[in-house]
Amino acid sequence: QGQHKLAKTFKTVLFNEERDKEFNETLRRNNVGTQTKTKSNKAGRFHYYQCTKCKCCSEILSDKTPHRCHYGTNRKRCETCKLFFVKRHTKHETLHKTVRLNRKMIKITPFTPKTIIAQKYKPIASQKIKTIVRLYKCECGLHFTSTKAIERHSESCSEGAEISKEKCSKCNRLFDTTQLVTHLCKHHSNEKNTTFEVVVWNKSKDSDSKHAVIQCSDCESLFCSKHAFSVHETTCGSNNTFCSTCGLKFHSPLTHQLRHKDCTNLSIEDYDITITVPVKDKMRRVYKCEKCDVYYLSYSGVMYHITDGNHDMSKVAPCPECGLNFMPKTLVKHIAVQHKERKYTRDDLIIEIVPYKADNKVDSVKKTLQIEQQNSPKSAIKEKVKAQSAAGSKANNAARQSPTEVHCSKKTLSAMSWNSYSNNLFKCHICKVHFINRYALRAHFFREKHNVKTAPCPICGYVFSIYTLDRHKYIHHVKKKLKRENFKLKSVGPVTVVDYNSDGEYGQSREVAKARDVEPMEVVDDVEDSVVDSDNGDRSDSELSTGSIDAATLAFNKKMKGQIINVENILYKCGHCTLHFLVEMTVFGHISIVHTQNT
Known part of the structure; x- marks a missing residue:
């Protein structure tokens, strides 16, 4: 019994368990200094x-x-x-x-x-993997990132529309400006290791459709693309070989076989052959501006000259061989190609006169006058030129006066938000020209150009600038179906000039008759002193009426005693409110926006 009672006072403690290892390690570190020197x-x-x-x-x-x-x-x-x-x-x-x-x-x-x-064992996902991207190339040389984009382009490309082009700075491929941004963001961002697969786009996806090729009229060789033919034009006359499969004569049979892999199943009936203009006749042509007697070697060159509108004859130099006038750079190329290389004389050249007011939408103006011989009577040539010029101007005026035809590109019309325009017309009180919004009228005032070319609208009769007329016809007549009685005319109100002295006190006031081009007047002596009280120079706004304008002006002129009005001491006061301005055009812009009124 004594042992049993003693056993109740003891407690069994376990040690070296798994849960005690971390505690023992901490205890050992903390009791390092208290341990005695032992073998351990x-x-x-x-x-x-x-x-x-x-x-x-x-x-x-x-x-x-x-x-x-x-x-x-x-x-x-x-x-x-x-x-x-x-x-x-x-x-x-x-x-x-x-x-x-x-x-x-x-x-x-x-x-x-x-x-x-x-770092030694990087996952495969973090490594640079080569990505293959497919680009679609049109026959004109442009690349596109999707089939939808090149399908939209093929419609305008077939019609010969001008498309803005730009080269990629990374891969040196030619893209449309809108497609270039997409290409750079998708394919060249984040230093991607990209490999491009270029697919030549074929407009005719039908297997039964004919393959388009181009035939040179001089050597009768065939080409698979326009670019290949343009390169061949400079070296026409070289050896060409026949395709061993289809029997056609190609300048480069290897390119032909690579492009048409199914050449074994093709015959001459499966090709749509386009015969080009003879290279000899093309190299004989020169293009003349109708207005300034300057000749160019290409149609695009003379059209750029006409569009630019710079008809300065100071830099023009005559050709020593044929006597035609060229620009300096064009003259060097003309002598080297047409006289030294081709041995052409003046009689061999074909001159095409391009009308000055050329309109791409009028077929009659596109026609050009061909002069093949120098010995032709000059009077007959001048009569033909005048007749062609008159026909072009007549067709141009008829197209401009047509009520329904609008000479704006589809891109411009699609981007135009015609719903944001109202039935208000804003009229300039100086040149009587109408504008479709107040901001255009304000810009017109600030430019101070009141001699713009105008034309009346054939529907409502209001006068517009020739650059605004087509937009007005499309917005107000084609889309909104408005008539003359539906328009609300708004114009600039009156403006008052207030002269003040050096002390800052306001003097007399007078109305600005800008439409009559009133200049600063010299003061006359035959004016009575009773018109204006000389002691009191300030006048209220109610006194600035139209009836007292002349008397106030004469009184102010008498006070100046033969002197000219100092332009620096002039303020311009709005006729609708009490605001004053330092610049005349500023008050006109203020009135055109804030105080437009019905006329």
């Missing part, structure tokens, strides 16, 4: 983990808190054991003082940081 205090008593990259030592290596390498001032070196530490440097130095720690008592276990392992 010597070799390998202190255990450190050393990084193989930065050589820093740590007492604990945990997966939860990965090691970060430190360099420079972040790490500190122990002068006794020559080891590097980051956070435990002070604690390590205390061990040298208390325990007399040396290098033999330290056990070092090297480890490799996880950052190096991640």
Whole structure:
């Protein structure tokens, strides 16, 4: 019984369990200084983990808190054991003082940081993978990123419309300006390793449709593209070979076979052959401007000259061989190609006169006058030129006066938001020209150009600028179906000029008659003093009526005694409110926007 009672006072404690390992490790570190010198205090008593990259030592290596390498001032070196530490440097130095720690008592276990392992074994997703991108190339040389884009382009390309082109700065391929932005963002952003696969777009997707080829009229050789034919024009006459399969004569049979892989199933009936203009006749042509007697070697050159409107004859030089007038750069090419290389004389040249007021939509104006011989009567030539010019101007005026025809491109009409316009017309009181919005009238005032080319609207009869007439017809008559009685006319109101002295006091006022171009008047002496009180120079706005304008002006002129009005001492007052302005055009813009009134 005594043993049984004694056993109740004891308690069994387990040790060296899994849950006690972390606690024992912490207890061992904290009781380092209190331990006595035993055999276990010597070799390998202190255990450190050393990084193989930065050589820093740590007492604990945990997966939860990965090691970060430190360099420079972040790490500190122990002068006794020559080891590097980051956070435990002070604690390590205390061990040298208390325990007399040396290098033999330290056990070092090297480890490799996880950052190096991640760099050695990168996942496949992070590596640069070559991507293959398909581009669609049109026969005109432009590239597109999708089939829908090139289908829309093929419609306008077949009609011969002018398309803005630009080269890609990365891959040197030719793109439409709208497609170039998409191409750069999709294919050249983020340094992508991209490989392009160019697919030549065939407009006729039907297998039964004919293959389009171009035939040279001089050597009768065939070409698969317009670009190949344009290169051939300069070297026409070289040897051409026949295709061994279909029997047609191609300039480059290899290109023909690569493009038409099913050449074995084709015959001459399967090709749509386009015969070009003879190269000899094309090289004989020169194009003349109707207005300024300047010749060009290409139709695009003379059209650019007509569109630019610069008909300065100071830089024109005559050709010493044929006497035709050319620009300096064109003259050098004309002599080298047409006289030295082709041995053409004046009689061999074909001159095409391009009308000055050429309109692409009028067929009659497109016709040109061909002069093949120099010995033709000059009077007959002049009569033909005058008749052609008269026909062109007549057709141009008829097209402009037509009520329904609008000479604007489809792109311009589609971008025009005609719903935002009202039935108001804004009229300039100086040149009597109408505008479709007030901002255009304001810009017209600030430019101070009242001699613009005008034309009346054939439907409502109001006068517009020739550049605004088509827009007015499309917005108000084609879309809104408005008539003359449906419009509300608004114009600029009256403006008053107020002269003031150097002391800042306002003097007399007078109305500006801008429509009559009134200049600063000299003062006359035959004016009575009773018109205006000389002691009181200030006048209220109610006194600035139209009836007292002349009397006030004459009184002010008498006060100046033969002097000219000083332009610097003039303010411009709005006739609707009490605001004053320093510049005349500013008050006109203010009235046209704020105080537009019905006329």
